[in-house]
Amino acid sequence: MEENSTDHFFKDKVLGHPSGLFVLFFTEMWERFSYYGMRAILVIFLTGAIIGDNPGWEWTSEAALSLLGTYAMLVYLTPLVGGWLADNKIGYRMAVVIGALLMTLGHASMAAETPTFLYIGIAFLIVGNGFFKPNMTSIISKMYEGHDEKKDGAYNIFYMGVNAGAFIGIMLCGWVGEKIGWSYGFGLAGIFMLLGMLQFYYAQSLFGNIGDKPKNENVDIIDDLANNYKEVSSRGEKLNRFLTIDYLLIGVFIISAMIFIINDPLSKIGNIYTFNFTVAGMADSLFFALLAAITFILLLLVRIPRYIPVERDRMIAFSIFCIFTIFFWAAFEQAAGSLPIYTRDYTNRILEGGAATTFKIVDLIVTVVPLCVITYVLLSLFRKTFNRIGLSNIILGFSFIIVWAIVLYKLYIEFQSTETEVPITWFAILNSLFIIMFAPLFTKWWDSKYNPPASVKYFLGLALLGIGFGFLAFGAKDVPLGAQTASLSMAWLVFAYLFHTLGEMCLSPMGLSYLSKLVPGRMVAFMFGVYYLAIAIGNKLAHYVGGDIEKITSEHGLSFFFLIFTFIPIGLGLVSLMLHPLLKKLMHGVR
Structure with a gap:
């Protein structure tokens, strides 16, 4: 052989x-x-x-x-x-x-x-x-x-x-x-x-x-395109050339998107405006954001129908998944922005007596056990490679000595105090912890005969995400309008991170998987860019909306802020379910 x-x-x-x-x-x-x-x-x-x-x-x-x-x-x-x-x-x-x-x-x-x-x-x-x-x-x-x-x-x-x-x-x-x-x-x-x-x-x-x-x-990228053209032509396939209208839309999209990306933080941090005007009550940042969105949608509407029917349909299906992806990440990424502010200002993180001791023990276990597992992997690598890459191993070992020193010092300090204030950032580790815990179960589910179709996975991902925010909205229902502080239970955060993670495991792996299945090889680079652009827009949208947490909370209440991220994902999840017959038809047999 x-x-x-x-x-x-x-x-x-x-x-x-x-x-x-x-x-x-x-x-x-x-x-x-x-x-x-x-x-x-x-x-x-x-x-x-x-x-x-x-x-x-x-x-x-x-x-x-x-x-x-x-x-x-x-x-x-x-x-x-x-x-x-x-x-x-x-x-x-x-x-x-x-x-x-x-x-x-x-x-x-x-x-x-x-x-x-x-x-x-x-x-x-x-x-x-x-x-x-x-x-x-x-x-x-x-x-x-x-x-x-x-x-x-x-x-x-x-x-x-x-x-x-x-x-x-x-x-x-x-x-x-x-x-x-x-x-x-x-x-x-x-x-x-x-x-x-x-x-x-x-x-x-x-x-x-x-x-x-x-x-x-x-x-050169031109050579790549030329070779691609020859390959497609030799197979007798129809090549979808970029037309003048395509280039025009791409140009408008790039310019307007860059103005928004640069102008938004400049205007909010330094009160510096690239173009100081309003259109129909919209400030220039929002105007250029909407212009970028409209031109990109027009680009897809102009280009995709020009493909042969099967490719066209599959790319339409993938574009629909990208829209769901934008709104998923727009809600999920509150974990990096508005949720730390909520944790700091509205959550009771002071523990005493038995509750403090219980937390310290839980913190010790979730800190030390994963670190022991990773250290075991490190030692296994050392045994096999020290003779070949000794300096690399020494540097890696030194880094773990630093980690263990900080961890032991942290645990020592925490166990010295009778009262514990849970760090604001501690809750953010729950996402990784829950992924490590539940990933094997999801892997078995996806590999079984009960593996659901794409529309159901997107429904589950969006719905579970919305339910997570529902816990936060319910927990904050009694916070007075405009309150700047509160002492809500930490349990609401734990439930929120749990359901957000379950939703992530349903939806997050789907994008690249369906990219490889639905998009023809010569178009993977373009649609890969579209998919990453969808995630990028979702991240920006997350913090664009999340930045208004103080304004929304003062005008409508903290619970209302989280209800926005409850109803929109659940509603979009239901739309995904209703689109199942259409998506199944557009995917032409791809599961």
Whole structure:
């Protein structure tokens, strides 16, 4: 039997998989540590009181969430450029190193705690993410060529690294930021991003020539399109050329979207307006946002009908899923914006006596047990690779010594006090914790004969998300109109995060899965961009609306604010169910 070119990766295995997978596991883990760790404290820091033991900047929630929304939106768009550069110019591995280095500089800049360095830091994080994010999975895909039966398990392990990083990052950066100082929280994110980059850099020998700089340095997107044209023409398929109207709509969309993305935070943070006018009562930011949305919808309406019927129908189905995706993330991403403000201002987080002791024990278990599991994986990697990548292993081991030291110090401090104030950021770790707990059950469900169709999965995802916000709305029903503080039970937050996570597991994996099934190969890049654009818009919309939490709460009440995110997702979920016959017809047999 002929040996596959990637067989040598499987000769030195860790837990049944190539050792290189676990280098990627830890690299991704530290990147997610830094991303979620920084994000967990950003809004609390920006909106925190300007006086006190650990002062913030006392921004309005509108200003803070405007900045967060623009950051989150661009984080989902820059990988489209970074992925192309890695494919055609610099290679996957160099892209990962460049991205990690830029993100390290970004976190270090934010630790300076000045407005100028904050903006510089966020710019570095956005660009660095564009280089880093798309290329980790590309390396895995290349490593497993010819071993497709192992790919699902590899991606499951990799995404456990994603959730482990989010879990540890939120827990440690959140606790350090809140209890010791915001600069230390931001700085900690940067330290682990740097260590993650170094352990990856010194482990590159494990990957052979995977991710090297492309040999043909003159690869051009025009060449790609020309080759694509020849391939499609040779099969006798109809090529959907870009017409003048398409280019015109793309131009209007890009210009109006960029004006909105830049103008929104400028106007809310610095009272600086790119174009100072109103149209039909709308400020310029909202006008350009709506103009961008309308032109993009027109672009899809103009282009998609020109495809052959089966392709046209499937792309219409995928576009409908993208619309649901926008509204899902617009509600789900309140976890990064309005929910930390709600947790700080409206939740009773002070525990005493038996309740405090119970929390400390629960916190100890959920902190130490996952960390022990990850440490076991680390030791397994050491046993197999120390002779080959010793320096990488030493750096990785040093990073875990720091983690364990902070964890033990945190637990020591917490167990010394008789009264416990649960950190604001502690609740954000529940998402990763619930994913780790329930992911195996969902995997079994999707692999069984009871695997529901796409429309039902989108219904479940949206409905469960809405129910989560319903708990928050019910818990806040007695908060007086305009109240700036309250002492609501923490249980409402726990239920909300539980149902949000269950909804995420129903809907989140569906997008890329149906992209690969519904979209013809030559159109994957374009529709991949559409899908990521949908997530980006959802993130921006989340914080655009969430930034009005203070205004909506003062005018209509806190419960009304959460009812918005209750009824809209549930309503859209029901629309997905009603569209089931149409979607089934449009998908032409794809399940």
